[in-house]
Amino acid sequence: MNMELSGRRKPSSEKLLRESGDEVPDATAVGIGLNAAIIAVLEDEPVALAVRGDADSGGATDALPFGPFNPREHRTLEGGLRAWVRDQTGLDLGYAEQLYTFADRGRHIEPGDSSPHVVSIGYLALTQASGQHGLTNGVWRSWYQYFPWEDWRRGRPEIIVREIEPRLKAWAEQPQAATTPQRPIARADRARICFGLDGAAWDEEKVLERFELLYEAGLVDEALRDGRSAAQNWPDRVRLGLPMQTDHRRILATAIGRTRAKIKYRPVIFELMPDEFTLYELQKTVEAILGPHLHKQNFRRLVEGAGLVEPTGDVKTRTGGRPAKLFRFRREVLLERPAPGVRVSAPPSRS
Secondary structure (H helix, E strand, O other), X not given: OEEEOOOOOEOOHHHHHHHOOOOOOOOXXXXXXXXXXXXXXXXXXXXXXXXXXXXXXXXOOEEOOEEEOOOOOOOOHHHHHHHHHHHHHOOOOOEEEEEEEEOXXXXXXXXXXXXXXXXXXXXXXXXXXXOXXXXXXXXXEEHHHHOHHHOOEOEOOHHHHHHHHHHHHHHHHOOOOOOOOOOOOOHHHHHHHHHOHHHOOOOOOOXXXXXXXXXXXXXOHHHHHOOOHHHHHOOOOOOOOOOOOOXXXXXXXXXXXXXXXXXXXXXXXXXHOOOOEOHHHHHHHHHHHHOOOOOHHHXXXXXXXXXXXXXXXXXXXXXOOOOEEEEEEOOOHHHHOOOOOOOOOOOOOOX
């Protein structure tokens, strides 16, 4: 899924910090940035909105909507975020929540870069991608293009078996440099837990942990761009998903993990749905977000039994099939219990 909305290109997102002032701050200065991971489901595919700029030193052009926080113009952090998203994409955000603060040193440094260190406050936003909804710039891109190992809708992804598992096992057997930080869990065990290897269960919420493990092992393009020594040790490098500028793929991984967890205890899935929908459409949306295929009858019993939806009395006519009942989100459920989410259980992983 790759829906280009405009050919107009943006400058590299972090460079906006330099362009927002008259002078370049010194090397000890710190800027506050605002990032938005904007997520939707388009044609049964989970998508994230990316803006495109000049390629960085690693060849990445995609970035999340980003801009600096300017206290003279923005009364609140979220207000600044909404202003930057509107400026860069034309989109007026609906549901948004603060995600995490990303402040690692070196997270956006490029050769010859003299811009300030950026502490970026990430936000998760959920919206609908049907039509263009006022978008003037950006690309709706399937998040599985960035994280192909996360898509379990057709079973265990081949990229895990063919590319990731043998490389992680080889990396786990390598001696660690004396300068490598010691972790409480061995490399082999981390790989097994994160990627469900050797019969371990797959946890769909560990999106960030999996990406960070691949980064540490030097297997993603960002590690090579950032000069990580582990990335120099792979003579047969393959591209594991599309890279993003700075640490935006890490931010997106955090947003995906948060979304997968949150739909289980809050009804945020309905932020991605139209006002009226069939249960089949709801199931396909949940599957798109979580990754694994879900059992049809079990899913329907769960959703209806939990009182999350109610019939509208209308039906949707499908070409070549029986009409399907239309449902809507039953908002009263928010007052009835504290965690009215879609508590689905994914099938056991297939190693």
